[in-house]
C-alpha cells in the first residue's frame with residue numbers, strides 16, 4: 001500500500017502546466033546519492049526500456065560527471081519510487097532524459113507531480129522530451145505539445161513533446 005507522506009515544503013509548480021493537487025504532494029529529493037540503490041537502477045532501466053546494467057551505469061555516471069544534469073525523484077520511506085533525469089543546458093530550458101515511476105505506483109499521479117515539481121524547482125520555462133507513443137500520451141495529458149519525430153532504428157515511432165511558457169505566464 002503506497003502512502004503519500006505529508007511534507008511541509010511548498011509545492012513549486014511550473015507555470016502553465018496542468019493541474020496540481022496542492023496539499024497532497026511528495027517531497028522532491030536529489031537521487032544522485034542514491035544512484036547505487038537497485039531501485040534507482042531499475043527505474044533508469046524502465047525509463048530506457050532496457051535493463052542493460054552497463055548502459056544504466058553509464059547513464060547514472062553522467063549525472064555525477066555532467067553539472068548540467070539533474071536527477072531527482074520521490075522516495076517512499078527510503079525506497080526510491082519515481083525518478084526524473086533532466087538536462088538543463090541553458091537557464092530556463094531543459095529536456096527530460098529519464099523518467100519512470102515504479103510499476104506498483106503508476107497511475108497515482110506521481111509522474112505528473114514529478115514533472116511539475118522538477119520543472120518548478122529548476123525554474124524551467126521550456127521542457128522537452130523525446131519519447132515513444134505511450135509516453136507521448138502521458139506528456140500530452142500534462143499539456144505538452146506532441147510532434148511526430150520519425151521512426152527509430154527499432155521501428156518504433158518517436159515523438160518530441162514540448163511544453164513552453166510564453167510571454168509573462170509566470
Ligand SMILES: CC(C)(COP(=O)(O)OP(=O)(O)OC[C@H]1O[C@@H](n2cnc3c(N)ncnc32)[C@H](O)[C@@H]1OP(=O)(O)O)[C@@H](O)C(=O)NCCC(=O)NCCS
Nearest residue numbers: 046099100101106107108109110111112134135137138141
Ligand atoms: C510514463 C510514466 C512515467 C507515467 O507515470 P504515472 O505516475 O503512471 O503517470 P500519472 O499517474 O501521473 O498520469 C498522469 C496522466 O498521464 C496519463 N498516462 C500515464 N501513463 C500513460 C500511458 N502509458 N498512456 C497514456 N496515458 C498515460 C494518465 O492517464 C494521466 O492522465 P489524466 O490525469 O488525464 O488521467 C510511467 O507509466 C512509467 O514509469 N512508465 C515506464 C517508463 C516510461 O515509459 N518512461 C517514459 C519514457 S522517458
